Structure formats: structure tokens, C-alpha cells
Amino acid sequence: AFFLRVLLLLSPTFPGNVSGELLVDIGSGPTLHQVMSGCEVFNKVLLTDFLEVNRQELRSWLQDEGGCSLDWTPFLQHVCKLEGRHRIQDTQPSAWTEKAAKLRQVIMDIVPIDVNHPQPLALDVLPSAGADCLVSSYCLESVSPDLAAFTRALGHIGRLLWPGGHLLLIGTLGMSYYIGGPGLKIPTIPVNEAQVCASLKESGYTLIRLEVYTWPQDMKLFDDASGVFFVKAMKE
């Protein structure tokens, strides 16, 4: 059920006209689903996370020497299906192995980040022009102590983007906690659609598109979220 939920969440194909040189994933965690489509339309992808343990898991996948504890095969296959990538003959490499190779080729680095800091990345990490696009999934609302901090974090990460660059933001709605592991209930700030829109505006973004998916009751497994939002916005 968890796998189904994650797949339903992601619909990771990149929206039209979002492409360029550098894509930065904010708060990657140990996961790759959020960049599986972006790796096809950006020349470089930078992964970031607050925790070394997560960065190490990503490094293990990148090195491809068997030290990785997560198997991304079904996710790669699903994204290929969503993107309409097929292979007719069995003798050709499969689309998903090509995607895995492409992802390993474009990931330029995996670096520390703190979205609660006005300068979230170390100074020398990004080119001076900044990134063309940021993607961030389930990070800001789970690491912000209150709505004001969520809004500030949007402003902090916005400094990594050049004006006209895009933000693709995925997050939970109405979530006051999630289960991080056995006996580990982590409190979070519940945000609603109107608050997300207001925070984006206050932090210097123009909202281009907002979509909401409401959870069926039986999919509330690890948190009390009412649904998820998908935002496409542009830095002013």
C-alpha cells in the first residue's frame, strides 16, 4: 500500500517548458523518485539533504556497487511508463536501465542543505547565475516549525533560483504529524491550499499551476494528511 501511495503521489513527468542546465532537488532525503523525470530535461542535477545518513544512501546508489538499501527499479519502470518510453525488442537495453544510467550521469553532486538558513547551500556549490529549476517534495512543511518558517524557507530556497526560474513544489495538506519509524511520531505544521498560495506570493513567486489530490481515508497510513498539493511557480 505504501508503494501504491508513493506512485500515486508522484506523477513525476516534468511539466511542459520546464527544462535547462541545472535542476536542484531540495531536501532529497534518501529518495530519487523526484528527479527521475527531470534528469531527461536538465543537463545537471544537484541532490541535497540535511542529514548525512540520507546523503550517504544517495551516494551508495550513485556508486552502484551494491551498498544501496533501496531498490528503485519499480519506480524507474513506472516513470518510463508515464513518459511513454518502451522497448520493442528484448535485445535492446530496457528503458528503465537507460534512465538509471542517465540519472547517474547527470547527478553532479550530493550536498548538505538547511532550508531554515537564509543561505541554504554552501557558497561555492552553485554557479553564480543560480539554478534554472528547483524541485522539492515533502520537505518544507515537514521541517518548518510554523507557517512563518515555511514562508521563510520558500524565500531562502528562492535565492538559489535565477529570476524566471521555476519551482516545482510537492507537499502534504493538513498534516500535523507523520510516523518516521517505529514509535517515532514527528510533529509537522498543517498547511492548507490558501496558505501555500499566500506563502508563495509573499516569498516572491508567481503561481502558475496548483493541483490538489485528496487522500481516500484508507490511504492514511503514516500521517494524518488530508491530501497533497503540486505547485508549479516562477521566481519573479
Ligand SMILES: C[S@@+](CC[C@H](N)C(=O)[O-])C[C@H]1O[C@@H](n2cnc3c(N)ncnc32)[C@H](O)[C@@H]1O
Ligand atoms: C519527508 S522527507 C522528504 C524526502 C524526499 N524529498 C521525498 O520526497 O521522499 C524530508 C527531508 O527533509 C530533510 N530535512 C530535515 N531538515 C531539513 C532542513 N532544515 N533543510 C533541508 N532539509 C531538511 C530530512 O532529512 C528529510 O530527508
